[in-house]
Amino acid sequence: MSGVVVVGGINQDVTVRVEARPAPGETVVGDGPAVSAGGKGANMAVAAARAGAAVVLCGAVGDDAAGRTQLGQLAAAGVATDRVAVRRDAATGTALIVVTPDGENAIVVGAGANATLADDEVAATCTGAAVVLAQTEVGAGPVDAAARAVAGGGGRLVLSPAPVVPLASETLALADPLVVNESEAADLCGESSAAAVLARTGARSVVVTLGAAGAQLADATGSRQVPAPRVDAVDTTGAGDVLAGTLAAALADGADLDAAVRRAVAAAAESVGYAGARAPL
Secondary structure (H helix, E strand, O other), X not given: OOEEEEEOOOEEEEEEEOOOOOOOOOOOOOEEEXXXXXXXXXXXXXXXXXXXXXXXXXXXXXXXXXXXXXXXHHHHOOEEOOOEEEEOOOOOEEEEEEEOOOOOEEEEEEOHHHHHOOHHHHHHHHOOOOEEEEEXXXXXXXXXXXXXXXXXXXXXXXXEOOOOOOOOHHHHHHEEEEEEEHHHHHHHHOOOOHHHHHHHHOOOOEEEEOHHHOEEEEEOOEEEEEOOOOOOOOOOOOHHHHHHHHHHHHHHOOOOHHHHHHHHHHHHHHHOOOOOOOOOO
C-alpha cells in the first residue's frame, strides 16, 4: 500500500468513566483515571498504518515521559516518527476524556507541544506526498501549510477540522474529502448534511460521520449514505479518527472515494468495541 503523511495532534489521554457527564458547576466522581496514548493526529496515523499504509506523522511532543511514551507506542504501531519534533519548552498535549455507559464521550484538550508545530516543519514533510491527512489539533497555520504543500505537489488532501478552526478558503476547497462529524459540520456552515457542507465550503468532496448510522458522502456526482454495521458500543472515543485514518490509507492504495468510505465506516464501527482511542497492540 502507498504512503500517507499525517499532520496532527499527539496527546496523552486521561479517561474517567462516569454514570453521567457533569452539568455546569457540578462535580461527578467516576472510575479511573486511565492513562493511554492519544491525540487525533496520532490516532489517525495508527489507524492508517493498521490499514496497511506506510505512514509518516508530523507533529510535536514535549521532552517528557508522556512524549517518550507516545513516540514509543507510535513506533510500535508502525508509524514513522522522525518528523515529530521534541520540545524542551513545552509539555506533551493532554486530553481529558469523560465517558458515559452508552460509550459517548466529551473531551477537553490541553494543546501543549501541539501548539508549537511550525509551518515550515509541516511544509518540509508534506512536499511531494501523494496523500496528506491533516487535522487541526495543531492549529490552523500548520494545516494551511500542509494544504499549500499538497497543492504545489499535486497530491491529495484529506482534511479533518477537529476542532473547527478558521482555515483558509483555499484549504477547504482543496479537501478531497473534508471529513467532519455532525457537530463540526454545523459549526462550519450551520447545517449537518454532506451536500450543504459541500456547497458552503467548496470542498471537492465531503464525508459527514453519523456515528452508529455510518456516514454521508457528497461530491460532484451527488450525495449518498454509507451504513455502518451494528455493534455494541463500549467506547466511541477515537472512532472518527479510525475512520479518517482508514479512509486516507484506502485512498493511498488506489480505492475510489465510495469504496474508501465503506472501508473506513466498517473500521470505525469495529473500533467502538474496545475501550480507549486505539485498539491494543
